[in-house]
Amino acid sequence: MKPPAFEYLAPRTLEQAVAALGAEDAKILAGGQSLVPMLNFRLLAPSLLVDITRIPGLDNVDDWDGGLRIGALTRHHALETSPLVRDRFPVLHAAMAEVAHLAIRNRGTIGGSLCHGDPAAELPGMAVLLDAQLQTTQRTIPAAEFYDGTLSTVLGADEILTDIMLPALPPGTGWGFEEFARRSGDFALAAVGVLIGGEVRIVAIGANEKPIRLLNAEALFNDASDIDAVAEAAGKEVSPEGDLHGSAEYRRHLVKVLTRRALRAAWERTS
Amino acid sequence: MIAVVVNGVSYERAVEPRMLLADFLRYELGLTGTHVGCEQGVCGACTVIMNGDSVRACLCFAVQADGAEIETVEGLGTVDDLNPLQQAFQEHHALQCGFCTPGMLMTGVDLLRKYPLATDREIREGLSGNLCRCTGYEHIVRAIRSVVGRSVVGRSVAGHER
Ligand SMILES: Cc1cc2nc3c(=O)[nH]c(=O)nc-3n(C[C@H](O)[C@H](O)[C@H](O)COP(=O)(O)OP(=O)(O)OC[C@H]3O[C@@H](n4cnc5c(N)ncnc54)[C@H](O)[C@@H]3O)c2cc1C
Ligand code: FES
Ligand code: FES
Numbered sequence: 407m408k409p410p411a412f413e414y415l416a417p418r419t420l421e422q423a424v425a426a427l428g429a430e431d432a433k434i435l436a437g438g439q440s441l442v443p444m445l446n447f448r449l450l451a452p453s454l455l456v457d458i459t460r461i462p463g464l465d466n467v468d469d470w471d472g473g474l475r476i477g478a479l480t481r482h483h484a485l486e487t488s489p490l491v492r493d494r495f496p497v498l499h500a501a502m503a504e505v506a507h508l509a510i511r512n513r514g515t516i517g518g519s520l521c522h523g524d525p526a527a528e529l530p531g532m533a534v535l536l537d538a539q540l541q542t543t544q545r546t547i548p549a550a551e552f553y554d555g556t557l558s559t560v561l562g563a564d565e566i567l568t569d570i571m572l573p574a575l576p577p578g579t580g581w582g583f584e585e586f587a588r589r590s591g592d593f594a595l596a597a598v599g600v601l602i603g604g605e606v607r608i609v610a611i612g613a614n615e616k617p618i619r620l621l622n623a624e625a626l627f628n629d630a631s632d633i634d635a636v637a638e639a640a641g642k643e644v645s646p647e648g649d650l651h652g653s654a655e656y657r658r659h660l661v662k663v664l665t666r667r668a669l670r671a672a673w674e675r676t677s
Numbered sequence: 678m679i680a681v682v683v684n685g686v687s688y689e690r691a692v693e694p695r696m697l698l699a700d701f702l703r704y705e706l707g708l709t710g711t712h713v714g715c716e717q718g719v720c721g722a723c724t725v726i727m728n729g730d731s732v733r734a735c736l737c738f739a740v741q742a743d744g745a746e747i748e749t750v751e752g753l754g755t756v757d758d759l760n761p762l763q764q765a766f767q768e769h770h771a772l773q774c775g776f777c778t779p780g781m782l783m784t785g786v787d788l789l790r791k792y793p794l795a796t797d798r799e800i801r802e803g804l805s806g807n808l809c810r811c812t813g814y815e816h817i818v819r820a821i822r823s824v825v826g827r828s829v830v831g832r833s834v835a836g837h838e839r
Pocket of ligand 3: 771772773774775776777778808809810811812
């Protein structure tokens with residue numbers, strides 16, 4: 407189908423963008439790779455689209471005290487190929503390879519993916535795993551508090567995500583990322599990210615209404631001999647819903663298997 | 678009013694904000710080589726190259742393309758003077774009905790420019806966002822593989838130095 411009619415603005419500053427978003431039913435447009443399909447399906451009918459991609463300075467990847475500050479307009483392909491991301495957050499580098507297809511990665515932005523909040527998307531899960539701080543035009547929000555449900559964030563209507571800050575990981579942190587999708591580039595049926603550093607962190611993607619840390623499973627981990635027990639607990643800790651791509655039971659099983667693989671990989675990579 | 682350069686030709690047009698780039702190319706400019714299958718980013722038939730990057734023309738509004746340089750399948754070559762990738766598609770029987778072909782070609786161009794494509798797996802992953810209901814993909818992979826080895830490709834497969 408074709409999208410419903412709307413007005414269009416492409417402001418050059420954040421101030422102008424925030425002001426424009428004061429209009430009733432205005433919506434932010436970034437890469438458009440989630441929003442435009444919804445418009446084409448007529449699931450949404452905004453009065454105004456505020457295209458933020460002409461605002462300069464929001465697409466850099468910079469040092470942030472040993473970690474990284476990533477501009478919200480950084481395209482997926484830029485993250486996928488960033489040497490800084492590969493060196494400092496190899497788990498994010500690995501996850502980027504699974505995000506959609508090249509033509510979508512060329513347009514889609516990290517800010518758009520985080521704000522869209524698809525429960526099966528890689529970037530929201532990575533933000534939770536890496537304990538990201540999300541800087542908006544109004545405040546800083548920890549990634550773990552950013553979602554209040556499926557496709558729903560705590561952002562106000564005229565609040566723009568501007569930067570994603572990833573704190574440095576302890577030296578020698580091991581990582582693992584495992585995803586299962588029907589076809590390369592499709593949304594995950596389930597995915598699991600693991601870090602073993604000062605603490606162990608396990609995040610499940612596509613298995614709840616939003617990406618979550620599996621705290622019960624994490625608490626069982628001391629060393630490699632616990633991996634099977636932790637994986638078992640991980641499968642029990644998620645509450646996936648079944649759909650035509652896979653039943654709830656199948657997704658639980660996937661989380662168990664993927665957790666085991668990701669933990670093994672992370673354990674082997676610790677130094 | 679938007680201004681775009683498509684296959685080296687400049688155009689200025691007034692467009693409604695909701696006009697998709699794919700429809701702009703087809704209906705405003707008459708460039709019907711860009712096909713429209715799903716209008717949800719899934720099939721890849723509408724893939725064009727914008728400022729050097731492959732994009733879904735069904736997930737981009739024409740107004741967003743203001744100031745952009747766009748390459749479509751019409752810019753690759755002509756019937757009498759096929760581009761090497763088009764030639765390879767012909768030689769390897771990489772098309773049957775041809776519906777997916779413009780998207781396959783433009784995706785192929787972007788993949789050849791950006792990735793080493795050392796293995797067939799890489800080519801297959803690169804094409805994973807483009808659906809073909811006829812060929813079974815094997816011949817498309819072979820066509821792209823045959824061009825990876827040629828030195829001309831990767832720099833100016835579409836006659837476009839980057
Ligand atoms: C065929 C297909 C396959 C895909 N597969 C995957 C996949 O495997 N994994 C995956 O993770 N994603 C996938 N995607 C989605 C893709 O990653 C999108 O790029 C991403 O979800 C949205 O980013 P965007 O910049 O395009 O945002 P847009 O579509 O422009 O916006 C998305 C939402 O976020 C809001 N928004 C955007 N930027 C901001 C901001 N800075 N501040 C506040 N609100 C903002 C918008 O108002 C809108 O509600 C796929 C998409 C398609 C079409
Ligand atoms: S028509 Fe654009 S991806 Fe199918
Ligand atoms: S040749 Fe018919 S869809 Fe690909």
